[in-house]
Amino acid sequence: MPKYTAAKIEKKWQKYWETxxxxxxxxxxxxxxxxxxxxxxxxxxGDLHVGHWYAFxxxxxxxxxxRMNGFNVMYPIGFDAFGLPAENAAIQRDIHPRDWTxxxxxxxxKQLRSMGAAFDWSREVSTIEPQYYKxxxxxxxxxxxxxxxYRAQTFVNWCPKDKTVLANEQVKEGRCDRCGTAxxxxxxxxxxxxxxxxxxxxxxxLEDLDWPEATKLAQKNWIGRSEGAHIRFSVPGQAExxxxxxxxxxxxxxxxxxxxxxxxxLAQKWIDMGWQAGPDLKDYIARSFKKTELQRQEDxxxxxxxxxxxxxxxxxxxxxxxxxxxxxxxxxxxxxxIMAVPAHDQRDFDFAKKxxxxxxxxxxxEDDLKDEANENEGVLISSGQxxxxxxxxxxxxxxxxxxxxxxxxxxKNYRLHDWVLSRQRYWGVPIPMVNCPTCGxxxxxxxxxxxxxxxxxxxxxxDDGRSPLAKATTWLKTKCPKCDGVxxxxxxxxxxxxxxxxxxxxxxxxxxxxxxxxxEKMARWLPVPLYxxxxxxxxMHLLYSRFITKALRxxxxxxxxxxxxxxxxxxxxxGPDGHxxxxxxxxxxxxxxxxxxxxxxxxxxxLAFLGPYNELNAPWKKExxxxxxxxxxxxxxxxxxxxDTKLKSADSQDIKVALNRAAKEIGSQIKQHKFNTGVxxxxxxxxxxxxxxxxxxxxxxxxxxxxxxxxxxxxxxSEELWQTVLGHEGSIHLEPWPEIxxxxxxxxxxxxxxxxxxxxxxxxxxxxxLSEAEARSIVLASDKIKKYLAGGEPKKFIxxxxxxxxxxx
RNA sequence: GCCCGGGUGGUGGAAUGGUAUACACGCACGACUUAAAAUCGUGUGCCGCAAGGCAUGUGGGUCCGAGUCCCACCCCGGGCACCA
Numbered sequence: 001m002p003k004y005t006a007a008k009i010e011k012k013w014q015k016y017w018e019t020x021x022x023x024x025x026x027x028x029x030x031x032x033x034x035x036x037x038x039x040x041x042x043x044x045x046g047d048l049h050v051g052h053w054y055a056f057x058x059x060x061x062x063x064x065x066x067r068m069n070g071f072n073v074m075y076p077i078g079f080d081a082f083g084l085p086a087e088n089a090a091i092q093r094d095i096h097p098r099d100w101t102x103x104x105x106x107x108x109x110k111q112l113r114s115m116g117a118a119f120d121w122s123r124e125v126s127t128i129e130p131q132y133y134k135x136x137x138x139x140x141x142x143x144x145x146x147x148x149x150y151r152a153q154t155f156v157n158w159c160p161k162d163k164t165v166l167a168n169e170q171v172k173e174g175r176c177d178r179c180g181t182a183x184x185x186x187x188x189x190x191x192x193x194x195x196x197x198x199x200x201x202x203x204x205x206l207e208d209l210d211w212p213e214a215t216k217l218a219q220k221n222w223i224g225r226s227e228g229a230h231i232r233f234s235v236p237g238q239a240e241x242x243x244x245x246x247x248x249x250x251x252x253x254x255x256x257x258x259x260x261x262x263x264x265x266l267a268q269k270w271i272d273m274g275w276q277a278g279p280d281l282k283d284y285i286a287r288s289f290k291k292t293e294l295q296r297q298e299d300x301x302x303x304x305x306x307x308x309x310x311x312x313x314x315x316x317x318x319x320x321x322x323x324x325x326x327x328x329x330x331x332x333x334x335x336x337x338i339m340a341v342p343a344h345d346q347r348d349f350d351f352a353k354k355x356x357x358x359x360x361x362x363x364x365x366e367d368d369l370k371d372e373a374n375e376n377e378g379v380l381i382s383s384g385q386x387x388x389x390x391x392x393x394x395x396x397x398x399x400x401x402x403x404x405x406x407x408x409x410x411x412k413n414y415r416l417h418d419w420v421l422s423r424q425r426y427w428g429v430p431i432p433m434v435n436c437p438t439c440g441x442x443x444x445x446x447x448x449x450x451x452x453x454x455x456x457x458x459x460x461x462x463d464d465g466r467s468p469l470a471k472a473t474t475w476l477k478t479k480c481p482k483c484d485g486v487x488x489x490x491x492x493x494x495x496x497x498x499x500x501x502x503x504x505x506x507x508x509x510x511x512x513x514x515x516x517x518x519x520e521k522m523a524r525w526l527p528v529p530l531y532x533x534x535x536x537x538x539x540m541h542l543l544y545s546r547f548i549t550k551a552l553r554x555x556x557x558x559x560x561x562x563x564x565x566x567x568x569x570x571x572x573x574x575g576p577d578g579h580x581x582x583x584x585x586x587x588x589x590x591x592x593x594x595x596x597x598x599x600x601x602x603x604x605x606x607l608a609f610l611g612p613y614n615e616l617n618a619p620w621k622k623e624x625x626x627x628x629x630x631x632x633x634x635x636x637x638x639x640x641x642x643x644d645t646k647l648k649s650a651d652s653q654d655i656k657v658a659l660n661r662a663a664k665e666i667g668s669q670i671k672q673h674k675f676n677t678g679v680x681x682x683x684x685x686x687x688x689x690x691x692x693x694x695x696x697x698x699x700x701x702x703x704x705x706x707x708x709x710x711x712x713x714x715x716x717x718s719e720e721l722w723q724t725v726l727g728h729e730g731s732i733h734l735e736p737w738p739e740i741x742x743x744x745x746x747x748x749x750x751x752x753x754x755x756x757x758x759x760x761x762x763x764x765x766x767x768x769x770l771s772e773a774e775a776r777s778i779v780l781a782s783d784k785i786k787k788y789l790a791g792g793e794p795k796k797f798i799x800x801x802x803x804x805x806x807x808x809x
Numbered sequence: 810g811c812c813c814g815g816g817u818g819g820u821g822g823a824a825u826g827g828u829a830u831a832c833a834c835g836c837a838c839g840a841c842u843u844a845a846a847a848u849c850g851u852g853u854g855c856c857g858c859a860a861g862g863c864a865u866g867u868g869g870g871u872c873c874g875a876g877u878c879c880c881a882c883c884c885c886g887g888g889c890a891c892c893a
Contacts, residue, residue: 680832758874
């Protein structure tokens with residue numbers, strides 16, 4: 001009997017599957033329903049780590065199960081290969097990002113193949129290939145034509161270390177998501193996507209998606225819709241156009257608005273437009289601009305500000321109130337100015353206390369305001385004709401009154417900002433625009449796409465906010481598509497999240513050179529029914545993809561408006577020390593040696609067994625891996641042992657029942673993505689088979705069934721046993737899941753639990769389906785129970801058929 | 810501060826309101842072996858000789874019955890955060 005040597009058989013079968021094109025998916029199969037299982041395509045960072053195995057090899061179990069259940073399953077893979085880390089790594093190693101990235105892709109492709117996953121490599125995409133990014137540029141142009149891509153001068157997040165602009169989503173706690181440097185605010189002209197124009201639908205359409213609630217909530221919070229009023233405070237002695245506009249969610253408290261606060265950004269805008277501000281004020285604005293977002297957040301407790309030196313008119317109370325400039329008001333939210341209601345807003349309260357500004361209560365409150373504002377809604381007081389109204393009623397009435405006075409109206413506001421997609425870095429997709437001195441920015445004609453990334457030698461980022469592409473002097477010079485005059489190409493590249501916002505579309509038609517994907521092929525596969533990935537993408541990739549999908553839909557370029565109908569997040573595998581794996585901690589597990597020693601099947605199955613897929617947060621333990629390898633070894637010998645002699649066809653009933661039940665159970669576990677309990681049921685099954693059939697009573701059909709149940713988890717060993725040992729021609733991975741005989745699922749006997757006052761006292765084996773009366777007489781006849789009853793009658797007898805009887809005494 | 814998750818043996822974890830601790834890992838003992846590894850078998854929540862009692866973060870509650878539902882609190886992880 002040969003030993004189980006995983007490394008040997010795994011290579012063999014991987015080659016076999018590839019030669020037979022076993023996992024290449026047809027666009028159409030008349031007998032099968034199409035189903036795409038999407039996983040987040042990897043970034044080619046260099047080496048495959050355990051996290052990749054977790055992300056790709058575990059969904060593969062589901063993929064294989066679907067295939068066995070008659071689906072035409074596409075399991076595509078590709079590389080998200082542009083981006084900063086590649087560039088930084090290339091700078092460090094003094095090689096070109098393209099060479100570094102390509103080398104990594106080659107290596108990782110090989111490592112990915114060692115998983116034995118059912119990837120369709122014929123559909124592989126790579127975002128750095130011109131035939132891919134041509135369409136990334138094309139999509140940009142469609143959005144530009146639709147007014148959804150635009151260039152604007154705004155305050156943006158600037159990472160001084162990476163020397164590039166960052167989207168809001170890429171700033172975490174005031175720091176660059178990539179390198180951790182404190183982010184600065186810079187006013188720069190940037191290309192933006194108008195994601196805010198879909199804000200409502202991005203929230204409302206979440207409802208119909210089969211996504212984790214946590215992800216939906218994260219997106220809702222991120223978009224941050226709030227409803228309130230947009231209100232104009234006129235400035236006495238100034239024209240209507242010089243009114244100060246504010247947004248508030250509490251128009252019911254407007255009678256308590258005792259001053260206005262304007263953000264430094266808005267004040268600066270006024271100065272630019274000719275407002276004569278004093279030197280102190282200018283100095284304050286300059287100082288607050290110097291603060292990083294981080295410092296600004298640290299100053300929460302101690303608010304600073306300065307009087308603007310003039311008043312505005314409260315349109316409801318018709319009293320003049322002072323205007324202040326303070327950086328606790330954000331320039332980028334709402335109108336950049338607020339009405340301050342210190343009695344009912346803690347921030348305004350702190351500010352009013354510090355600068356001695358009046359505090360006026362307009363919501364009835366039994367306690368005196370001491371150190372805190374009363375932020376609750378309630379009954380209005382000191383609010384003229386609105387006294388006695390509830391906040392919710394007053395919100396409507398006051399908004400209406402403002403509208404009548406032409407001083408305001410109902411408004412929704414969002415925390416979400418437009419997506420800044422310009423990056424001042426080399427390793428990305430060039431933005432297909434041309435800047436002409438006479439015509440301004442003009443789109444590159446579609447016929448000239450792709451605008452290829454020039455092969456620069458010096459691609460280092462610059463401090464001045466200009467992209468390295470500006471150094472490509474010959475590339476830079478072009479002619480204006482409109483006037484034919486001399487013009488320059490746009491030198492910014494796109495955020496890589498643009499590349500990854502549409503890759504799943506390309507999988508349906510990866511070699512199309514006339515279109516990003518044909519409507520017909522997209523219709524066969526999309527929207528994506530199921531997407532596995534990491535929770536870190538909740539408010540980035542997942543939100544961006546939804547936006548691009550909605551934008552393309554709005555231009556009738558696709559005919560669905562949500563990209564991913566189902567989404568499942570996976571958990572994380574920790575290092576053996578129980579901490580998150582990281583190079584600096586030195587606790588990163590390299591899967592390659594484990595695969596070499598125990599096999600891909602063992603690694604896959606161990607990861608599946610480790611814990612619930614969606615919430616795993618457990619350490620990698622070698623002992624656990626060995627445990628699973630031991631199980632596979634037992635499978636190996638179990639199947640071999642009984643083929644040494646001749647296979648017997650005797651169908652023992654209990655084995656048949658066990659296999660049938662396992663097929664049902666394991667199938668249902670996989671369907672629910674409970675891979676860990678799926679594995680445990682396989683183990684249970686083998687335990688039972690060994691106990692009952694140690695002497696070889698399984699029929700050939702029963703061995704077949706056993707291997708089929710193992711196949712999704714351990715595709716190599718099951719193939720080896722299927723073809724080499726059982727002698728089948730053709731792959732086990734083309735076989736259907738064992739048919740389930742419902743009639744065999746019924747139990748012949750069940751254990752009835754007997755409780756007295758809810759405590760377990762006895763258990764008996766009975767035939768299923770006993771009536772309450774039958775059960776009662778059996779239960780009360782039990783010696784153990786008689787002891788508790790002491791001759792008396794139970795007060796109550798609770799019977800759950802085939803499960804339990806509870807006697808209350 | 811607000812909003813989500815989650816606290817179960819020595820460890821990873823299992824459990825439609827109905828036998829808590831399945832399945833593994835680890836450990837102990839045993840078999841095989843000159844020996845070890847591998848493999849196989851038995852045991853393994855805690856207290857107790859036993860009968861029995863106590864255990865799912867803590868304290869209450871609902872229920873015949875609570876890991877599971879409700880209330881309060883503690884701890885851990887995550888998201889958002891001067892968002893008006």
